[in-house]
Amino acid sequence: MNIPVRPLVLAAMVLAFSALVLSRAQAGGSHFFPPVADPLVKEECGSCHLAFAPSMLPARSWQRMMGDLKNHFGDDASLDPPVAARITGYLVSNAADSGGQRRGEKLTRGLDPGSAPLRITELPKWVREHREVPNWEWRHKDVRTRANCVACHADAERGYYDD
Amino acid sequence: MTKPLATPLLAALLLLPLAVAASPLDDQLARYAAAAKAGDPGFAGFSAARGKTLHTQAFALGKPDTPACTSCHGPDTRGAGKTPAGKTIEPVALSATPGRYADPAKVEKWFKRNCNEVLGRECTPREKGDWLTFMAGQ
Numbered sequence: 001m002n003i004p005v006r007p008l009v010l011a012a013m014v015l016a017f018s019a020l021v022l023s024r025a026q027a028g029g030s031h032f033f034p035p036v037a038d039p040l041v042k043e044e045c046g047s048c049h050l051a052f053a054p055s056m057l058p059a060r061s062w063q064r065m066m067g068d069l070k071n072h073f074g075d076d077a078s079l080d081p082p083v084a085a086r087i088t089g090y091l092v093s094n095a096a097d098s099g100g101q102r103r104g105e106k107l108t109r110g111l112d113p114g115s116a117p118l119r120i121t122e123l124p125k126w127v128r129e130h131r132e133v134p135n136w137e138w139r140h141k142d143v144r145t146r147a148n149c150v151a152c153h154a155d156a157e158r159g160y161y162d163d
Numbered sequence: 164m165t166k167p168l169a170t171p172l173l174a175a176l177l178l179l180p181l182a183v184a185a186s187p188l189d190d191q192l193a194r195y196a197a198a199a200k201a202g203d204p205g206f207a208g209f210s211a212a213r214g215k216t217l218h219t220q221a222f223a224l225g226k227p228d229t230p231a232c233t234s235c236h237g238p239d240t241r242g243a244g245k246t247p248a249g250k251t252i253e254p255v256a257l258s259a260t261p262g263r264y265a266d267p268a269k270v271e272k273w274f275k276r277n278c279n280e281v282l283g284r285e286c287t288p289r290e291k292g293d294w295l296t297f298m299a300g301q
Contacts, residue, residue: 049246050250076279145249148248
């Protein structure tokens, strides 16, 4: 086998790069995580922070989180059981592993199937995507916490995470 | 002759407060007032001034990053606030956000959460009534 590897790789890189530029030009089509569409979920899960896209965590994570809203990252986010059940249904059926969630599948790839992480911001892929964000930026008074996606992704409410 | 007349009159008198207390906020204030009176016979009504103190004072008895109601709701009742996670909150003054305080369950839910965040305990019926009275006049 004497395939000229290097030019091939180079060509692939050029292709990938132009694909990247192209997809960014297409209104961020490739960085799209469908936002919460259910008004009840928006109201109950979108008052303290952005209503996080259900496709950013696997179903087992949502189930675990919804099972203990009383101790929700130090807050009491508890809800009446019927409301909680409806929200769980929505989150689970739109979760990263619910099928057809291309971006969500990528974001949660490589997770141990036995683990149910509660933080999007601790997913290995999320951490990798943000490793170049400098420390001072995280501590900036307009950011304060990694969970404040909107501080850096102005269009996060609509599901776009391009810049 | 007095009896047949007295009954409708009495009924009308009884219905009067119901007709006046039409808004959900008024109903809720009436319930808080009843609870406050039950706990303290000397209770003499809600006070917007006490409500203002509750809203602005730094208690620092709950979470370190939220010493006061204003930590999230902002110093200006007619201006927007912001949660620690960066979510914008509509103004709490009734005049600025007229849709507020119309859903008693929502009001109770947030009193429970937020008083814990700031005071490390639930608010009393009097505190809730004071605070709502203050916001209704803002």
